Amino acid sequence: MTARRNWQDLPDSEGRFGPYGGRFVAETLMPLVLDLERAYRAAQADPGFAATMADFWTHYVGRPSPLYFAERLSAHFGGAKIYFKRDELNHTGAHKINNCLGQILLAQRMGKTRIIAETGAGQHGVATATICARLGLPCVVFMGATDIERQKPNVFRMKLLGAEVRPVTSGAATLKDAMNEALRDWVTNVADTFYCIGTAAGPHPYPEMVRDFQSIIGREARAQILEREGRLPDALVACIGGGSNAIGLFHPFIADEEVRLIGVEAAGRGIDERFEHSAAINGGRPGVLHGNRTYLMQNEDGQILEGHSISAGLDYPGVGPEHSYLHDIGRAQYLSATDKEALAAFQLCARLEGILPALEPSHALARVGDVAKEIGRDGLIVMNLCGRGDKDVFTVADALGVGL
Amino acid sequence: MSARIAQRFASLARANRAALITYIMASDPDHETCFEILHALPAAGADIIELGFPFSDPMADGPSIQKAALRALKAGGSLRQTLELARRFRESNADTPLILMGYANPIESMGYEAFAQATHASGADGAIVVDLPPEEDTPLRSAFAPHGLSIIRLATPTTDDKRLTNVLDGASGFLYYVSVAGVTGANVATAQAIESAVSRLKRVTALPIAVGFGVREPQAAAAIAKHADAVVVGSAFVDEIAAVPDGPKADAVERVLRKVQLLSEAVRTARTKEGTRA
Known part of the structure; x- marks a missing residue:
């Protein structure tokens, strides 16, 4: 830019x-x-x-949510320090x-x-x-x-x-x-x-x-990382379905153009012509649905396609319009993670940090290692752990072939 | 604005009767059956035709038209197929206005300029795009203008006087009054509510006023035809197609046309039965 x-x-x-x-x-x-x-x-x-x-x-939701240094996960990847913004600790378990x-x-x-x-x-x-x-x-x-x-x-x-x-x-x-x-x-x-x-x-x-209501996530994270580390992070990472948790984290940093904004879409079974994914930005094109123009999964006639993701919360054929714009102008970068990668990240986080993440932020977790290695040891990353995984234990058990 | 629409309303005004506007979904239940219905609609009493182009997510439609869209898509329906049906209709009918109706995304996908050119080439007269309010239809308006195609705007019970000015700015053909806040085919407003709404609209525009949403039976159609310039019926016809899911296609054609005749008769005689309109 x-x-x-x-x-x-x-x-x-x-x-x-x-x-x-x-x-x-x-x-x-x-x-x-x-x-x-x-x-x-x-x-x-x-x-x-x-x-x-x-x-x-303060008194009902339980804010501010902690900014937590994921020490073992950071060591595991061997790159930048990874902090979790722990919105999974909110009342009802998500952002x-x-x-x-x-x-x-x-x-x-x-x-x-x-x-x-x-x-x-x-x-x-x-x-x-x-x-x-x-x-x-x-x-x-x-x-x-x-x-x-x-x-x-x-x-x-x-x-x-x-x-x-x-x-x-x-x-x-x-x-x-x-x-x-x-x-x-x-x-x-x-x-x-x-x-x-x-x-x-x-x-x-x-x-x-x-976005404004969710921006509490980014405002808190900004103050917390400044207090902990005395500087802004190098990158923010969040999963993208419609993208409300991501835009809530990104928005208070949007004018800090040295901070990389990274969204992770659900690649399902892979981003290709079968459309068995929910990656509207990586695998779709602009159109009009549900009141806004944005990137959508659609066929050549403009009929909307059903998305797929192991995470029901990311299973939507569109994305918030601000993400479409941030993508086009290059202010944010949109990666993706498959069902399998999210599942592996879910298990890794459980074992290394003692946190069961929801399958949605497990997509962000699946890419955060790559970003951490790319940024390197002196770097700082804030990842939005936007939901807890209790709701997903049956889905995960099923995907792992475990009978409960 | 399309000359065909204006001519049709002018001749109906001379005859002192309202128009029956019939909506059917393109490619429902399949291309050929739909074409047979389309071709026979004017003779059965349709004065103006709305030809729906299917969309996967028809947010303003009730169950009847949702299902029609699914049948059409399953049969290979699309915006291109809809334009092709319009073109074939126009080959044998020179003066019945035909208006395309649907949602924005298939048009966005084709591109506004390409859509305008294809609409013009097909012989259709204009379009109603449900999710393009005046604030969002500038690209379509610009693309339609050089071809003289009409943009039919919608007014609803929630459209106040200030918004009405917005709605009328750039409207052409006729004004489509959605008689109830709700989805298509749900229920019909009272005759009194419709009469006062039509009078209110007549005070601010010279465009013909068509009233629709929820009109299914001859009696309701006749009540509206006394005051409005046109009555729009859609779900009632589409339901006739749904009634013969696996039956012979000729049955679907016959059922729709019989229903059109019934409603047409009611609309044609609405004003003469109880004296002419003041």
């Missing part, structure tokens, strides 16, 4: 990150997304909103709650009385149901029938938290279909309903808003 960019201008007033983002929604929803943007601007300007968030972060808290507090401020959400693996559904229970709001979670079958413990967790889990049977009955169905519900219940989107995608202002 040559000239320094004015990062404050992202997105622009039309919700664009370069050519990506925007508001590609049916006319019925346009007034709603415009209204949401106004409400979000008002909340941003209100110190009371930030104070309420901060109080929940998802950062965003749900922000959006649902905003919904309450807007006088909305019903929350809807989509979920794939169930983590966003659980986080949404959790905050709804805490704030006393009814919650409906749309989940593909295929995913409901694959993720029974999370379905039950949501029900225990008082949410209604509505099975989606259209399409392939997975995450993108759940999102379609949530949009159909929203377009039908325009007056009272708030749609809590689970990643930094969708029509403007969602990608910006979700």
Whole structure:
């Protein structure tokens, strides 16, 4: 890159990150997304909103999450020092709650009385149901029938938290279909309903808003690494499905152009013409879906393809629009890891650090060794350990051929 | 704006009746059966045709049209096949307006310029793109302009007066009023709500007003046809195709056309039955 960019201008007033983002929604929803943007601007300007968030972060979510030096893993790779930003220690076990808290507090401020959400693996559904229970709001979670079958413990967790889990049977009955169905519900219940989107995608202002709520990850990490090491890291590494944990870590470092930003997509069974992966940037091309223009997995006619990943949380055919832009301008680099590599990294982390990572950040773990070696012994890396792996033990056992 | 659309509405206004706009999905249940239906629609009473191009993720559609899209895709349907059906239709029909309807991504994938050229070459008159609100349709507008193709805009119960100005800026052909907040085929608004919405729109635009979403039965169509310039019916026809999943294709053709005749009759006589419109 040559000239320094004015990062404050992202997105622009039309919700664009370069050519990506925007508001590609049916006319019925346009007034709603415009209204949401106004409400979000008002909340941003209100110190009371930030104070309420901060109080929940400290006393309910358990923030700040630690920045942990993964000493044995660093020694194992023999390169840069690797720190984990431990968002898996949050209440509900992942970074998802950062965003749900922000959006649902905003919904309450807007006088909305019903929350809807989509979920794939169930983590966003659980986080949404959790905050709804805490704030006393009814919650409906749309989940593909295929995913409901694959993720029974999370379905039950949501029900225990008082949410209604509505099975989606259209399409392939997975995450993108759940999102379609949530949009159909929203377009039908325009007056009272708030749609809590689970990643930094969708029509403007969602990608910006979700990024801002997740940026607590990067703000804490920045302060923590400065305190621990007295300097900024050389690289940040995070896994990418829709990319909300990654953009949350990256964003507070985005103007520090000496810090490398590295996203790791899910390469599934390999990135090729079979499309048995979920690597929208590495294996897709730009298009329009779910309210934004971004990289998508699609055929030559623009039909969206079903992704595959061992990690249900990365199994989405698109990616947040800001990542598409950071990729195009070269500010961030997007690598990928296969199911097998993620599985091996999962086991390695368990044995060396005593931490069961979720299969999502196991993709980041699968590349962090390469990055550490490339940067070398004097280097510093912060990797987002964005979820814990308890939810994945059955999937891992199955993949390893172990009967439980 | 397309001359064919304007001429059709002008002649219907002289006859003091509303238009029946029929929606079917291209390549549903297969290319040839769809072509047979398409070819026979005007004789059965369709005044204007909306030809859907299939998309894997039809977010604004109810179950009927979702399933139609899946059938079409399974049968090899695509935006290119849709344009080919439009071209074949135009070979034998010079004056029934035909409008393409669908979602943005197949168009993005083809490219806006290429889509505009192909639309023009096929003899179609314009397009309705559900997820391209006015804020996002500039590339399509620029590409359509040199060919005189229409962009049909949507107004909904949530479109307030301020937004309506936006919606009308660049709209052509007719204005499609989505009568209820919801997906296609779900339920229909009350006659009273539709009448007041049509009057509100008539005050701010000279474009013909078409009303759709949830219209399935002759009675509902007739009630709308009293006030609006056009009634749009889609899910009801698509359901006739779904009703014969494994039956002879001729049955699907016959069922759709019979339903079109029924609705056309209701629309044609809506104003004469209880006196002419004031």
